[in-house]
Amino acid sequence: MIAGTPAAHESMPAELQIDAADTPRMQLRWHWPDEAACAASAAALAAAMSAHPENRDATIELHGPLGAGKTTFVRHLLRALGVSGRIKSPTYTVVEPYRAGELDISHFDFYRFEDARELVDAGLRETFAAPGLKLVEWPARAGAWRPRADLRLEFEPQADESRQVRVLALTPRGEALLA
Numbered sequence: 347m348i349a350g351t352p353a354a355h356e357s358m359p360a361e362l363q364i365d366a367a368d369t370p371r372m373q374l375r376w377h378w379p380d381e382a383a384c385a386a387s388a389a390a391l392a393a394a395m396s397a398h399p400e401n402r403d404a405t406i407e408l409h410g411p412l413g414a415g416k417t418t419f420v421r422h423l424l425r426a427l428g429v430s431g432r433i434k435s436p437t438y439t440v441v442e443p444y445r446a447g448e449l450d451i452s453h454f455d456f457y458r459f460e461d462a463r464e465l466v467d468a469g470l471r472e473t474f475a476a477p478g479l480k481l482v483e484w485p486a487r488a489g490a491w492r493p494r495a496d497l498r499l500e501f502e503p504q505a506d507e508s509r510q511v512r513v514l515a516l517t518p519r520g521e522a523l524l525a
């Protein structure tokens with residue numbers, strides 16, 4: 347079996363996806379000359395979640411090279427949602443859980459993942475299927491068994507240290523969060 351590919355006989359829960367090339371419903375670009383601009387985009391997204399709490403149970407994928415600013419964006423988003431205390435990168439723990447009021451938040455980093463069967467061993471599929479906000483760094487390394495993304499952020503660091511981010515809404519919920 348190819349790592350990350352579920353066996354054909356396994357039935358896939360509806361909330362999970364094959365690594366499908368979803369057609370974006372909406373897309374826009376953020377340009378961040380510095381980290382303050384990143385924080386502003388994160389605050390705007392948090393405000394959209396607070397305005398429509400039914401859209402907070404979203405899955406947001408963060409793509410981009412090492413050091414692109416994915417964890418930094420997550421930190422600003424969690425702060426804006428009201429998370430206090432230390433926010434550390436889940437590079438070694440795979441997932442870090444948080445709570446903001448009534449909202450459960452899971453911050454994943456699959457950089458060190460090698461075989462999607464580890465997901466089952468670690469019980470992560472239950473976390474994927476549970477309600478809450480999911481923020482996923484290096485999602486492709488989780489293989490096919492991962493939550494269906496509402497938003498896909500593609501981080502593109504520029505030579506001058508600024509960041510371009512391509513923002514794709516893949517579901518109606520993702521679209522609503524950008525509206």
Ligand SMILES: Nc1ncnc2c1ncn2[C@@H]1O[C@H](COP(=O)(O)OP(=O)(O)OP(=O)(O)O)[C@@H](O)[C@H]1O
Binds near residue numbers: 378379381416483
């Ligand atoms: N918008 C930004 N503008 C300028 N510098 C930034 C920005 N975002 C992050 N940085 C800097 O880049 C460094 C790496 O960022 P970060 O750890 O968030 O990257 P990452 O994409 O999560 O990397 P990894 O793939 O290793 O998890 C940080 O130390 C931070 O100082």
Ligand SMILES: [Mg+2]
Binds near residue numbers: 455
């Ligand atoms: Mg990171």
